[in-house]
Amino acid sequence: MSTPLRMTTPLGVSLSSDLKRALQDNEKLTRDVSDAKLLKEDAEIKLKKIRNKLNGEHSEKLGKLNDKYKAVQEELKTMKQSSQLKREKGVLETENRRLETAKSELDRQLLGKNDELRMADVEKVEDVKMIRDLKAGKRPPFKTEFKNLISRSEKFRRIEIARAELQRCGGEASEFYCLLLGRLSKLGLLKWKMSKREGLYLYHASNLTRRRFTKLKQMLRGSGCIDPLPSIHEIKKLEKVVGSSDQLKVTEHTVDGKSVVAVHLLDVVKMLTERINELVANGKMVVGDDPIWLTILGDKGSEEFKLCLSIGNVSQPNSCFHLIPLGIFNDDESSENIRKYLGPIVEQLNRLLFLKIKVGDKDIDVPVEQYLGGDMKFQCDAIGHEGGNSTYQCMQCFSLRGQSISRSMQLKRGDIKKTRISKAVVNDRAEKLEELEEFLSGTKCALQIVQNFKNRQVNGYKSPSEPCRAAM
DNA sequence: TAAGCTGACGTGGACTCATT
DNA sequence: AATGAGTCCACGTCAGCTTA
Numbered sequence: 001m002s003t004p005l006r007m008t009t010p011l012g013v014s015l016s017s018d019l020k021r022a023l024q025d026n027e028k029l030t031r032d033v034s035d036a037k038l039l040k041e042d043a044e045i046k047l048k049k050i051r052n053k054l055n056g057e058h059s060e061k062l063g064k065l066n067d068k069y070k071a072v073q074e075e076l077k078t079m080k081q082s083s084q085l086k087r088e089k090g091v092l093e094t095e096n097r098r099l100e101t102a103k104s105e106l107d108r109q110l111l112g113k114n115d116e117l118r119m120a121d122v123e124k125v126e127d128v129k130m131i132r133d134l135k136a137g138k139r140p141p142f143k144t145e146f147k148n149l150i151s152r153s154e155k156f157r158r159i160e161i162a163r164a165e166l167q168r169c170g171g172e173a174s175e176f177y178c179l180l181l182g183r184l185s186k187l188g189l190l191k192w193k194m195s196k197r198e199g200l201y202l203y204h205a206s207n208l209t210r211r212r213f214t215k216l217k218q219m220l221r222g223s224g225c226i227d228p229l230p231s232i233h234e235i236k237k238l239e240k241v242v243g244s245s246d247q248l249k250v251t252e253h254t255v256d257g258k259s260v261v262a263v264h265l266l267d268v269v270k271m272l273t274e275r276i277n278e279l280v281a282n283g284k285m286v287v288g289d290d291p292i293w294l295t296i297l298g299d300k301g302s303e304e305f306k307l308c309l310s311i312g313n314v315s316q317p318n319s320c321f322h323l324i325p326l327g328i329f330n331d332d333e334s335s336e337n338i339r340k341y342l343g344p345i346v347e348q349l350n351r352l353l354f355l356k357i358k359v360g361d362k363d364i365d366v367p368v369e370q371y372l373g374g375d376m377k378f379q380c381d382a383i384g385h386e387g388g389n390s391t392y393q394c395m396q397c398f399s400l401r402g403q404s405i406s407r408s409m410q411l412k413r414g415d416i417k418k419t420r421i422s423k424a425v426v427n428d429r430a431e432k433l434e435e436l437e438e439f440l441s442g443t444k445c446a447l448q449i450v451q452n453f454k455n456r457q458v459n460g461y462k463s464p465s466e467p468c469r470a471a472m
Numbered sequence: 473t474a475a476g477c478t479g480a481c482g483t484g485g486a487c488t489c490a491t492t
Numbered sequence: 493a494a495t496g497a498g499t500c501c502a503c504g505t506c507a508g509c510t511t512a
């Protein structure tokens with residue numbers, strides 16, 4: 001509250017009218033100021049009220065705005081989330097469609113598999129039944145065996161049935177057909193693979209080298225063909241066996257300044273037994289009541305004389321697979337040279353009466369019969385005969401060398417010229433016979449020849465031209 | 473012209489490694 | 493264990509070239 005300004009003169013002196021007015025004005029002004037202050041205070045109060053009021057309104061509006069802003073934000077957010085969800089939804093729908101397609105495909109496959117399994121079950125039962133029937137030895141469902149079929153079309157029909165059945169079992173898998181061939185080979189129904197020994201023969205007969213042999217196998221496989229050849233490792237292993245120094249012996253001789261090399265088998269019985277066992281195991285030879293027939297063959301070709309054994313109990317005795325080389329030397333073919341260079345072979349052959357052959361799980365003694373083969377020159381050499389131009393020209397009898405057929409004899413084919421034999425000739429033959437027997441002592445086949453001579457001597461020898469049946 | 477040299481090539485044997 | 497493929501090395505052969 002303002003205090004009115006009051007002015008008095010110090011000494012009680014009266015103031016002039018102007019001053020009085022001035023004082024009055026001053027008082028008035030003071031009152032005005034006071035009023036103004038009151039107004040100001042009122043105004044401030046009013047302003048404050050207005051401000052408060054405005055602040056309140058503003059806050060309210062701000063709040064509302066904020067709320068609205070938040071609401072908009074929320075809405076925006078919701079909208080964003082919604083569009084993302086929409087996108088996600090689209091992706092999910094695509095995925096769903098894909099999965100449904102896959103599911104339907106899987107369902108389809110499953111159905112197929114189920115059908116196959118059902119069929120397989122049926123087929124399995126049929127297979128088991130078929131195998132059981134086969135094991136029981138029941139007849140196949142065909143009236144005529146294939147080997148008895150004549151009609152070409154019927155043969156192909158049968159083949160087509162088999163083809164279809166095979167394809168049902170093996171499909172397109174080439175492995176199946178390879179394994180099948182192996183099985184057929186094991187059963188002896190189809191031979192498509194060479195034995196190791198056959199491979200060895202092919203390898204050397206074809207003059208192949210290691211590299212060429214390998215190349216041949218590579219090309220066979222590369223072209224998709226079946227490779228019937230054994231591996232080069234097997235060839236190498238077999239070479240060590242058949243060419244081993246354990247089995248062969250090489251001797252060197254000098255004859256009249258000429259070098260002679262001879263090779264002979266060390267153990268004839270061992271080689272022969274192994275070969276026959278192999279033939280039996282491969283079904284090429286059957287050991288039964290018959291003895292083992294062996295033919296001794298010899299021949300000179302080129303510069304060398306070769307001696308070998310042929311096994312007669314096989315379908316093809318002259319096949320290289322059934323020949324056993326006994327010896328070879330590069331000198332003249334003669335009795336002396338055979339005994340000189342291949343003496344151990346001759347001795348072993350003379351002792352060869354039985355062979356131990358494996359039949360099943362047992363080793364049984366099979367008797368051996370030896371025969372003399374080869375050309376006439378070799379046969380003469382083998383029994384010590386001088387040859388066709390000798391005085392006693394026949395290896396079987398003691399007939400004298402035949403006369404040349406002259407025009408005066410007028411002989412026709414088939415005619416037998418009777419000859420009377422003198423007592424001197426008979427005695428001469430008997431001496432020769434003893435010499436021959438002594439010379440060939442121990443040789444089984446030769447002894448058989450001597451026995452034949454004796455029989456003829458005892459039973460009477462009608463004619464030297466009587467056909468002499470070879471004992472070999 | 474014959475002998476010697478050289479490089480390319482083929483070969484066998486030994487060996488390793490991966491696969492069956 | 494058997495097999496196949498590959499590598500390495502020593503050796504033999506042969507054609508082409510050089511040299512005495």
